[in-house]
Amino acid sequence: xxxxxxxxxxxxxxxxxxxxxxxxxxxxxxxxxxxxxxxxxxxxxxxxxxxxxxxxxxxxxxxxxxxxxxxxxxxxxxxxxxxxxxxxxxxxxxxxxxxxxxxxxxxxxxxxxxxxxxxxxxxxxxxxxxxxxxxxxxxxxxxxxxxxxxxxxxxxxxxxxxxxxxxxxxxxxxxxxxxxxxxxxxxxxxxxxxxxxxxxxxxxxxxxxxxxxxxxxxxxxxxxxxxxxxxxxxxxxxxxxxxxxxxxxxxxxxxxxxxxxxxxxxxxxxxxxxxxxxxxxxxxxxxxxxxxxxxxxxxxxxxxxxxxxxxxxxxxxxxxxxxxxxxxxxxxxxxxxxxxxxxxxxxxxxxxxxxxxxxxxxxxxx
Numbered sequence: 246x247x248x249x250x251x252x253x254x255x256x257x258x259x260x261x262x263x264x265x266x267x268x269x270x271x272x273x274x275x276x277x278x279x280x281x282x283x284x285x286x287x288x289x290x291x292x293x294x295x296x297x298x299x300x301x302x303x304x305x306x307x308x309x310x311x312x313x314x315x316x317x318x319x320x321x322x323x324x325x326x327x328x329x330x331x332x333x334x335x336x337x338x339x340x341x342x343x344x345x346x347x348x349x350x351x352x353x354x355x356x357x358x359x360x361x362x363x364x365x366x367x368x369x370x371x372x373x374x375x376x377x378x379x380x381x382x383x384x385x386x387x388x389x390x391x392x393x394x395x396x397x398x399x400x401x402x403x404x405x406x407x408x409x410x411x412x413x414x415x416x417x418x419x420x421x422x423x424x425x426x427x428x429x430x431x432x433x434x435x436x437x438x439x440x441x442x443x444x445x446x447x448x449x450x451x452x453x454x455x456x457x458x459x460x461x462x463x464x465x466x467x468x469x470x471x472x473x474x475x476x477x478x479x480x481x482x483x484x485x486x487x488x489x490x491x492x493x494x495x496x497x498x499x500x501x502x503x504x505x506x507x508x509x510x511x512x513x514x515x516x517x518x519x520x521x522x523x524x525x526x527x528x529x530x531x532x533x534x535x536x537x538x539x540x541x542x543x544x545x546x547x548x549x550x551x552x553x554x555x556x557x558x559x560x561x562x563x564x565x566x567x568x569x570x571x572x573x574x575x576x577x578x579x580x581x582x583x584x585x586x587x588x589x590x591x592x593x594x595x596x597x598x599x600x601x602x603x604x605x606x607x608x609x610x611x
Contacts, residue, residue: 293551294540296567299610300589303333304602309589311359311412314581316366318580320587321386322606323371325355325594330369331389333606335583341590343391345384349376354403354443356412362448363418370397370420370448373400379403381422381450387486388389397450398461401439402452404428407486411533416479419453420446423470423483440507440528441467443483443497466503466517472543472577478554484531484543485520492529493520494541496559520560524555533577535586538611542586544575546596551588551609552576560569572607575596585610 293451308325315321320333321342328348332340348356362368369391371382378402383498384394391429407425414420426433426441433441436458445453452461481497491510494505495518504517511519524531530547541554543564550569555562559594568575576591592599 250287266381280513294538295609296542296551296553296586297610298568298572298586298588299608301337301602302335302339302606302608303339304605306331306339306589306604308355308576308591308594309604309606310355310357310410310576311371312577312585312587312589313359313361313369313578315361320581321359321361321369322589323356323359326350327356328356328373330356330359330371330386332389340389342386342389342565345371345373345382345391346394347375348373350374352408354410357408358412358423360412360414360420363414368410368448372404372408372412372422374408377403379408379410379424381420381446384389384447384536397448398422398444398446402427402429402432409470409492411471413473413475413477415445416436417453417458418448420448421473421481422446423467423473425469426467426505430468433468433505434502434507436460436462436465441465443467443473443481449542464497464501464503465543466501466505466507468505468509471532474534474536474541476536476541477539477598478558480559482533482534482536482541486530487523487526487549489526490522491520492526492531494522494531494534494543494554494561495520521559522564523546524552524564532575532591533579533589535580537580537586540611542578544578544588546574546576546591549574551578572605573600573603578609 307327311323313321330342347388357372359371381398385392404427409423409425410487411423422444432438443464444461445496469486470483483495485493501518504513510523529545535542543552552564553568554564573592577589579587588607590604592603
């Protein structure tokens with residue numbers, strides 16, 4: 246396996262939300278009845294795994310949102326609210342590389358997903374929010390510092406919530422970018438708008454040459470995707486926040502319409518693609534997702550857990566819940582080079598009472 250294949254694989258399985266995209270942004274009335282999950286938590290399938298927390302990698306972090314593993318095994322981590330990039334060694338040493346300029350945090354906004362260039366691990370891409378738009382940046386990483394920060398895609402409309410923010414490179418060196426609907430659901434069905442989409446762009450921010458509509462859009466009809474991951478056969482999976490009925494795990498098709506705002510969960514009309522797994526919106530709030538051992542590991546903010554979903558080709562089994570309520574809000578899951586999972590908490594995001602050592606990155610064995 247060459248370095249490019251390794252980096253793409255690691256980025257894929259680790260691609261991972263915004264806090265307001267949890268169920269906290271859609272409060273129900275006091276007498277509302279929690280929705281029944283479309284897909285119940287039941288017995289695991291034949292590819293069932295067992296998860297165990299083996300230890301804590303790092304503590305005292307500020308809303309760790311994105312993560313990218315370097316070739317030597319250390320990780321770069323984006324901290325959402327203070328807009329910094331830190332390097333975390335396999336021994337847990339945390340080194341700040343610097344602040345990303347012009348980031349405007351607040352609510353769900355800030356420094357979000359990151360991804361390393363698969364051809365050059367000294368080049369890092371980041372999704373950020375500013376006072377006027379969401380954008381994708383490219384920067385250099387050298388000597389434990391960031392430099393040469395350049396915007397490659399600007400003008401992604403913003404609202405008070407639903408920024409998306411996940412970045413993921415594919416095997417062709419194109420960059421997938423998830424964007425939220427910015428609280429304006431109608432834009433998700435406009436294939437020329439940048440909101441409510443999975444975009445696919447070059448490292449210069451242009452539309453990838455073989456995109457389905459001749460623009461940056463790869464799939465549309467999304468409310469808010471904060472998790473992207475490839476399986477071992479190169480299929481793209483995404484986690485998506487519902488509004489009041491269903492959170493989703495979707496298998497993404499080129500040019501696919503995933504129905505929002507006409508539908509959430511299953512039951513889409515002609516030409517609309519249903520999710521393969523759903524949860525009640527009070528149960529999950531699916532943020533990041535990693536895929537390893539034929540299993541999608543879904544971080545749950547509202548559920549305060551990790552769901553393991555067995556995958557079989559283009560099918561998905563019933564989710565199994567791990568660590569429910571033990572570590573607070575879980576924002577992301579990433580597959581590490583050593584075969585473990587790095588699981589990040591999100592208890593300093595204003596939606597929970599943080600423990601003394603929050604936020605943390607846990608090392609989980611599979």
